[in-house]
Amino acid sequence: MSDRLIKMQIPIILTAIIGLLMIIEFFFPMPATITNLNITLRSFVTIISAAALILGTIVLTIYHGKKVGTKGSEWYYSIVYILAFAITAGLGVINVRDTTFLWIYNNMTSPIGAALYSLTAFYITSAAYRVLRARNWEGAILLVSALIVLLMLIPIGAILFPPVVPIGTWIRNIPSGAGFRGMIIGTSLGIMGLGVRVFLGRQKEHLGIREERRGSE
Amino acid sequence: MSLMDKMLALDQRIIFALLFLALAFPILNPVILPMDIQKYSRDSFEFADSIPAGSVVLIEGGLGAATYPQGGPGLEVQIVHLLQKDVKLVFFSISTEMAQWTVTAINNALDNLPSGVAAENGVNWVHLGYVPGGESGVAALANDIRSVKTEDHFGTPIDQIPIMANINKASDFAACFWWGGSEGSIPYGVRQIVTPFGIPMTGMCTTNEVPNYTPYINSGQMIGIIGGVRGSAEYEYLMGMPGLALGQAMATNFGGLLWGILVVLGNILYFIARREEGAD
Numbered sequence: 001m002s003d004r005l006i007k008m009q010i011p012i013i014l015t016a017i018i019g020l021l022m023i024i025e026f027f028f029p030m031p032a033t034i035t036n037l038n039i040t041l042r043s044f045v046t047i048i049s050a051a052a053l054i055l056g057t058i059v060l061t062i063y064h065g066k067k068v069g070t071k072g073s074e075w076y077y078s079i080v081y082i083l084a085f086a087i088t089a090g091l092g093v094i095n096v097r098d099t100t101f102l103w104i105y106n107n108m109t110s111p112i113g114a115a116l117y118s119l120t121a122f123y124i125t126s127a128a129y130r131v132l133r134a135r136n137w138e139g140a141i142l143l144v145s146a147l148i149v150l151l152m153l154i155p156i157g158a159i160l161f162p163p164v165v166p167i168g169t170w171i172r173n174i175p176s177g178a179g180f181r182g183m184i185i186g187t188s189l190g191i192m193g194l195g196v197r198v199f200l201g202r203q204k205e206h207l208g209i210r211e212e213r214r215g216s217e
Numbered sequence: 218m219s220l221m222d223k224m225l226a227l228d229q230r231i232i233f234a235l236l237f238l239a240l241a242f243p244i245l246n247p248v249i250l251p252m253d254i255q256k257y258s259r260d261s262f263e264f265a266d267s268i269p270a271g272s273v274v275l276i277e278g279g280l281g282a283a284t285y286p287q288g289g290p291g292l293e294v295q296i297v298h299l300l301q302k303d304v305k306l307v308f309f310s311i312s313t314e315m316a317q318w319t320v321t322a323i324n325n326a327l328d329n330l331p332s333g334v335a336a337e338n339g340v341n342w343v344h345l346g347y348v349p350g351g352e353s354g355v356a357a358l359a360n361d362i363r364s365v366k367t368e369d370h371f372g373t374p375i376d377q378i379p380i381m382a383n384i385n386k387a388s389d390f391a392a393c394f395w396w397g398g399s400e401g402s403i404p405y406g407v408r409q410i411v412t413p414f415g416i417p418m419t420g421m422c423t424t425n426e427v428p429n430y431t432p433y434i435n436s437g438q439m440i441g442i443i444g445g446v447r448g449s450a451e452y453e454y455l456m457g458m459p460g461l462a463l464g465q466a467m468a469t470n471f472g473g474l475l476w477g478i479l480v481v482l483g484n485i486l487y488f489i490a491r492r493e494e495g496a497d
Binding site: 026035038039040042043045046047048049050053102105106109110111112113114116117118121122124125126128129130132133134135143146147150151153154155156157158159165169172173176177180181184 | 227229232233236237240250251252253256281282283284285286313314317318321348349350351353354356357360361364365404413424427428429431432435444445447450466467469470472473474475476477479480481482483484487488
């Protein structure tokens with residue numbers, strides 16, 4: 001069997017057949033055999049996704065291990081990663097429902113995540129003070145819209161300035177809603193176009209073809 | 218440097234300190250101010266309230282460390298709401314972290330449950346845990362739960378869980394509640410559960426993401442949406458169970474007003490500076 005057949009044609013044919021099976025089932029009633037086949041294929045996705053998590057962890061650990069081994073730039077951060085990974089994964093493997101493992105999660109991982117996210121409020125406020133200026137008509141419209149929507153969203157806004165509710169709702173449902181609807185439809189059409197290209201074998205990035213060419217250059 | 222220039226180039230540490238005070242003060246000294254209930258929140262609440270007793274509903278727990286402060290209190294109070302109505306709950310999450318946070322929400326809700334309300338694991342609720350595969354995983358779950366999950370989050374085989382006896386696909390549920398946080402997964406529910414199976418759904422997302430999903434509400438694909446901490450606070454308010462979200466929503470009053478004042482002040486200073494430059 002030729003290399004091209006194995007690396008390109010069979011994956012493209014498989015992608016097209018499986019993709020079409022999924023799409024047809026979505027729109028038309030199908031025999032039980034096809035439905036059961038699709039169920040099996042979808043369960044493959046969940047298994048592969050779970051395996052990808054393990055693969056990703058291994059790759060990341062190898063990367064940091066190499067960095068420590070070669071004393072690459074800021075290699076000491078890699079030691080932090082390796083230690084954190086080894087302790088957390090070790091305790092998780094012993095018993096994921098053990099209180100020590102959950103203590104690490106509840107008292108270290110969660111507060112860090114929450115703290116990082118809440119920092120955005122501070123940076124957004126500082127940035128808005130410096131940048132959100134009515135430098136021209138477009139900027140003025142943006143500024144006024146932002147203030148109206150802000151007042152609509154804070155609980156006391158409607159009590160202090162009742163007109164912000166109908167105006168803010170109109171802004172969110174009509175101009176903003178139209179923009180988002182356009183974005184959703186545009187993205188969906190783009191996905192459909194990409195799907196057709198993949199089925200026809202015009203789009204080969206998912207097979208790693210572009211990377212191979214670049215690598216061979 | 219003139220005072221005007223200093224004000225225009227205000228040290229961001231001062232802004233940070235002002236915002237910190239504006240947010241911290243109402244949390245440490247909670248005062249519940251009057252609030253207007255948004256239509257999307259009211260629709261979400263009334264939809265949950267209309268579900269008949271004995272029905273089984275699907276709940277996606279998509280809140281993580283970053284989004285739990287916004288949506289967690291709302292999810293907790295909705296769990297109390299539905300269990301009080303004798304609605305059976307089937308939870309799942311599309312990320313490992315969020316599966317763990319869903320356990321937190323369930324535990325907190327059970328702690329606040331009035332006495333006498335049935336809330337037995339496996340009978341009144343079950344947490345299926347992490348379902349890998351993103352949207353494909355949701356599609357697989359919607360078509361055949363047992364093809365993706367053989368045991369629940371706590372390791373009990375699904376076939377030994379009483380609540381799951383007659384449940385194996387999305388059409389077996391009366392409703393879906395998608396607590397998506399900021400993971401952007403609400404369209405998964407619309408595409409894989411609402412459209413193919415006709416299951417009515419409400420969602421929850423962070424405040425900034427509400428406009429992303431209003432087209433789904435306007436088109437009738439979603440009933441309503443709980444938007445951020447305010448949405449959670451409104452759910453608490455409608456349930457008559459003031460909790461964390463109401464206190465935090467009051468903090469957003471002060472934080473939001475400070476944001477608006479700073480922006481207006483920045484613009485006033487900008488125009489004064491521009492006029493002075495023109496006069497020179």
